[in-house]
Amino acid sequence: MKALNRKEAGLEENLPIRVLQFGEGNFLRAFVDYAIQELNEHAGFNGGVAVVQPIDRGLVNMLNDQDGLYTLFMKGVSKGKVIEDKKLVSSIVKGIDPYTSYESYLELARLDTLDFVFSNTTEAGISFDEKDTPEMTPPNSYPAKLTRFLLERYRHFEGAADKGLTIIPCELINYNSDTLKDIILQYSDLWRLEEGFRKWIIQSNSFHNTLVDRIVPGYPKDEIEAYNSQLDYKDNLIVTAEAFFLWVIEGDEELMKKLPFDRTDLNVLFVNNMQPYRTRKVRILNGAHTALVPMSILYGNVTVKESVDNAFTGKYLHDTVFEEIIPTLDLERKELVTFAEEVFDRFRNPFIKHLLASIALNSISKFKVRVLPSLLNYIDKCNRLPLNLCFSFAALIRFYKGEWQGETLPVNDNAEIVAFFNEVWKENDYLIITEKVLKNASFWDEDLSMRPDLTEAVAKALELIDTKGIEGGYQSFVK
Numbered sequence: 001m002k003a004l005n006r007k008e009a010g011l012e013e014n015l016p017i018r019v020l021q022f023g024e025g026n027f028l029r030a031f032v033d034y035a036i037q038e039l040n041e042h043a044g045f046n047g048g049v050a051v052v053q054p055i056d057r058g059l060v061n062m063l064n065d066q067d068g069l070y071t072l073f074m075k076g077v078s079k080g081k082v083i084e085d086k087k088l089v090s091s092i093v094k095g096i097d098p099y100t101s102y103e104s105y106l107e108l109a110r111l112d113t114l115d116f117v118f119s120n121t122t123e124a125g126i127s128f129d130e131k132d133t134p135e136m137t138p139p140n141s142y143p144a145k146l147t148r149f150l151l152e153r154y155r156h157f158e159g160a161a162d163k164g165l166t167i168i169p170c171e172l173i174n175y176n177s178d179t180l181k182d183i184i185l186q187y188s189d190l191w192r193l194e195e196g197f198r199k200w201i202i203q204s205n206s207f208h209n210t211l212v213d214r215i216v217p218g219y220p221k222d223e224i225e226a227y228n229s230q231l232d233y234k235d236n237l238i239v240t241a242e243a244f245f246l247w248v249i250e251g252d253e254e255l256m257k258k259l260p261f262d263r264t265d266l267n268v269l270f271v272n273n274m275q276p277y278r279t280r281k282v283r284i285l286n287g288a289h290t291a292l293v294p295m296s297i298l299y300g301n302v303t304v305k306e307s308v309d310n311a312f313t314g315k316y317l318h319d320t321v322f323e324e325i326i327p328t329l330d331l332e333r334k335e336l337v338t339f340a341e342e343v344f345d346r347f348r349n350p351f352i353k354h355l356l357a358s359i360a361l362n363s364i365s366k367f368k369v370r371v372l373p374s375l376l377n378y379i380d381k382c383n384r385l386p387l388n389l390c391f392s393f394a395a396l397i398r399f400y401k402g403e404w405q406g407e408t409l410p411v412n413d414n415a416e417i418v419a420f421f422n423e424v425w426k427e428n429d430y431l432i433i434t435e436k437v438l439k440n441a442s443f444w445d446e447d448l449s450m451r452p453d454l455t456e457a458v459a460k461a462l463e464l465i466d467t468k469g470i471e472g473g474y475q476s477f478v479k
Contacts, residue, residue: 075351164204
C-alpha cells in the first residue's frame with residue numbers, strides 16, 4: 001500500500017497560507033479544515049491552513065509525515081436516506097509544534113497572506129494564566145500564545161490596519177470570541193505592551209462568536225481495517241464524522257464575502273445573535289453527552305449508540321433531556337422537542353462509533369458549561385432538585401476517582417484537577433467528598449454547597465452508586 005503524501009496523491013499545488021489554526025485534533029480536521037476544503041473546491045477561496053499544536057503533545061508530526069493529508073469519512077441517516085461519503089482533505093499545508101519550533105511559529109505571524117485564525121482548544125483552552133509571559137517559548141495558555149503571535153504581527157507590519165486578522169474560535173463556551181478578546185487585552189495590560197497594540201487589537205482585528213455542531217468520533221481504531229480496505233494508501237489519521245454539519249457565526253455581509261459558504265452546500269449561518277442556537281445545542285446535545293458519559297461508562301457501556309439503545313441508560317438519558325433539560329429552556333417546547341428528537345436520531349447513527357471515553361476529555365469544564373446551567377435553572381424554575389442531573393453529578397465525581405470495580409477509568413483532564421480528586425478521594429465520608437467538590441469555585445465559578453439540599457442529594461447518590469452500582473443506585477435514588 002502506497003504512502004499518503006502530496007506527490008503520490010497528485011496534489012502538488014502550493015496553497016497560500018490564509019488560515020492559522022490552533023488545534024490539530026479530530027474535530028477541527030472534520031469540521032474547519034473540511035469546510036476550508038469545500039471553500040477551495042467550490043468558492044475559489046484558495047487558502048491553505050497552517051496548524052499549530054496548542055499543547056506539548058499532539059499529532060503535528062504525524063500530520064506532517066502525511067503532508068497534511070488525511071481522509072474524512074462521513075456517514076449518517078437523514079429523513080430515512082443513508083448518506084455516505086469520503087474525502088481526501090488537503091487544506092492543511094503545514095503543521096508546527098511551537099514547543100520545538102517556536103521561531104517557525106512566529107514566522108507565520110509575518111505572512112502577508114494570513115487572514116484568519118480558527119481554534120478549538122476545548123472549553124478549558126480559553127483561559128487566563130497569570131504565569132504566562134511574552135518571553136516564554138511558548139506561553140502556556142492558548143490566549144497567551146495568540147497574544148504573542150498577534151504582537152509579532154503588529155510589530156512586523158508596524159501596526160498596519162489592513163494586517164489585522166479575522167478571529168473565529170470554535171471552543172464550546174458562550175461568547176467564545178468575546179472571552180478570547182478580553183483575555184488578549186488582559187495579557188496586553190499584564191505584559192505592559194505598547195498602547196498602540198491594544199488599539200490595533202480592538203480596531204484592526206475582528207472577533208466572531210460561533211456555534212459548531214457536528215459529532216466527530218475521530219479515529220475508528222476498532223474498525224480501522226474496514227476503513228483501510230476502502231483506500232489504496234496508508235492513512236494514519238483517518239477521521240470519522242456524522243454527515244450533519246452546522247456552523248453558526250456572528251458576522252455581517254463583509255464576513256460572508258470573506259467566507260463565501262453560500263457557494264457551498266455546507267449549512268453555515270451568519271447571524272447577528274447566535275445565542276438561541278447556542279443554548280439549544282449546548283444544553284440538549286452536548287449536555288446530554290456530558291450528563292451521560294460518566295454514569296454510562298460506570299454502567300459498562302462503551303459508545304453513545306450503545307448507551308441510547310440500552311433500556312436503562314437510554315431511558316435515563318431520554319428522561320434527563322425531556323423532563324429536566326428542556327423545561328429550563330425559553331424556546332417553544334415544540335421546537336425544542338423536535339430538535340431533541342433529531343439529536344437522539346444522531347446519537348443512534350449506526351455508522352458512527354462514538355466512544356464515551358473520547359467524550360470524557362475535560363469532563364469537569366464540560367459539565368460546568370453544558371450541564372450545570374440546566375441543573376441550576378431547573379432548581380430556580382421548579383423549586384426542586386432535578387434528580388437525574390443530580391445523579392449525573394454524583395457519577396461525575398465517582399468517575400474522577402479513576403477506578404471502578406478493579407478497572408482503570410478513562411479520566412483525562414489537567415493535572416491540577418486530577419490531583420484535586422486524588423486528594424478528595426482519600427476521604428471516607430461521601431458527604432465530605434461531595435462538599436469539597438461542590439465548594440471548589442474554581443470548577444464551578446461559585447460555591448455550589450450553598451445551594452439548598454444539593455450537597456446532601458449528590459452525596460446520597462454517590463454513596464448509592466458505590467453500594468448498589470449504577471442501575472441499583474439510580475433506582476434507589478429516584479424512588
